[in-house]
Amino acid sequence: MTTELTPELAATIEEAFARRDRDNMGPTIAFFEKLLTEHPGNPYVLYEVGGSYDTAGDEEKAIGYYERALPGLTGETRRKCLLQYGSTLRNLGRFDDSLAVFKDACAEYPESDSLRVFKALTLQASGQHNKALATLLLVIADKVDSAEIKRYEAAIRGNADYLAHLP
DSSP states (O other): OOOSOOHHHHHHHHHHHHHOOTTOOHHHHHHHHHHHHHSTTOHHHHHHHHHHHHHTTOHHHHHHHHHHHGGGOOHHHHHHHHHHHHHHHHHTTOHHHHHHHHHHHHHHOTTOHHHHHHHHHHHHHTTOHHHHHHHHHHHHHHHOOOHHHHHTHHHHHHHHHHHHTOO
C-alpha cells in the first residue's frame, strides 16, 4: 500500500477528474471507489472519493473520506481538502466545526484567498455577518489591484477592522 501520490496515480486521478460529469457523479464515484480498492488507505484517493461524494450532494459520506485523507495529505491537495471539508461542514450546519477548520487552514495557508472567502461564507451562514464582510473586505484590499481600491485601501482596512470587532 502506498500513501504517496506517484506520477502514475496523479495522471489517473487527473484523467478521471477531467471526465467527470457534475450532473451524473455515479460513474466518477464508482471509478474512485475502485481506485481506492487498488490503493487502500491512499490519502490522495480518499480525498478524491470524498470530493466525488461531496459533488454528488452526499456530504455526510464525504466527511469521513476527508477526515481519513487529511492526515496524509500535503501541499495544494491538503489545502483543497481542508477547504472542501470546511465547506461541507458548513453545508451540514456544523458552523463551529467549519470555522475551526477554516481558522486552522488559514493559519496553515495564509496566502490562500479561497480559504478566506469560504471562511467568510461560514461566518455569514452562522449569523456573523459583520465578520464575514470584514473578511471579504480584507481579501479585496489584499488582492484587487485597481487604482480606486488602492486609493481607499486604508479606509477599507479600517472598516474591516471595525466590522470584525462588532458583537
